[in-house]
Amino acid sequence: MMDPILENIKENVRQLLRELPPGVELVAAAKQQTPEKVLAAVEAGIKIIGENYVQEAAAAFQVIGRRVQWSFIGHLQKNKVKKAVEIFDLIESVDFLQLAEEINRRAAAAGRVMPVLIEVNSGREPQKFGALPENVEELAWAISDLPHLKLRGLMTMGPFEGDPEEARPYFRLTRQLFEQLKKLDLPRAEINILSMGMTNSYRVAIEEGATRVRLGTRIFGPRQ
Ligand SMILES: *Cc1c(COP(=O)(O)O)cnc(C)c1O
Numbered sequence: 001m002m003d004p005i006l007e008n009i010k011e012n013v014r015q016l017l018r019e020l021p022p023g024v025e026l027v028a029a030a031k032q033q034t035p036e037k038v039l040a041a042v043e044a045g046i047k048i049i050g051e052n053y054v055q056e057a058a059a060a061f062q063v064i065g066r067r068v069q070w071s072f073i074g075h076l077q078k079n080k081v082k083k084a085v086e087i088f089d090l091i092e093s094v095d096f097l098q099l100a101e102e103i104n105r106r107a108a109a110a111g112r113v114m115p116v117l118i119e120v121n122s123g124r125e126p127q128k129f130g131a132l133p134e135n136v137e138e139l140a141w142a143i144s145d146l147p148h149l150k151l152r153g154l155m156t157m158g159p160f161e162g163d164p165e166e167a168r169p170y171f172r173l174t175r176q177l178f179e180q181l182k183k184l185d186l187p188r189a190e191i192n193i194l195s196m197g198m199t200n201s202y203r204v205a206i207e208e209g210a211t212r213v214r215l216g217t218r219i220f221g222p223r224q
Helices: 004-019 035-043 054-067 078-087 097-109 133-144 164-184 202-207
Strands: 025-029 048-051 069-072 090-094 114-120 149-156 193-196 212-215
Touching: 004 025, 004 035, 025 035, 035 048, 035 054, 048 054, 054 069, 054 078, 069 078, 078 097, 090 097, 090 149, 097 114, 097 133, 097 149, 114 133, 133 149, 133 164, 149 164, 164 193, 164 202, 202 212
Parallel strands: 025 048, 025 212, 048 069, 069 090, 090 114, 114 149, 149 193, 193 212
Antiparallel strands: none
16 A cells, blocks of 8 residues: 555655756755655655755665765764765765865765865854855865865755745845856866755745755655
């Protein structure tokens, strides 16, 4: 018998894949979901899984493996970097130099180059992580000096709740920073990922130029 919860996840994914414009990647934000649910999303066509916790990612990774890409979207603690470099294809949340240096060191030890995004605290919210907009360019130059990192673009959260229109100026600001980064001609960089928009704001984010959206609730339903 088909599990209605898993069927619902699959239907949500199929709808989204029909809805999203070409060129916009869909990341399934999998925090707090069981590997079984994440697998259902993959079976319906998800190609990128976003994880906030290295431990949780390791469990889902055991089940799903390399048939999808793994994107780290949470706050990365230094003592988790080694494990993160083993699992993830992209780390979206680099927001200060010491973290970038630690990823570089661990990626060097693993003999790989780690693609990263800079997380921007576009709303300047004190409780949120992310580099402040005025510090993004300097961090981008510093990252481009690290031979085992490859800068791919920017990620932002924007304010979560309320009217998605309220997030628009923050997405617009992040897009402007993204366009500026492209013009810098940073060594080793390939600036083409702009990750912004969650369940309540992804339509606005796409209008403002997002190349990938990170959806949890829209795929899996409300978290407990
Ligand atoms: C949880 C989370 C999301 C998805 O949030 P929803 O509102 O459930 O779609 C996206 N990005 C990050 C960084 C998250 O932590």
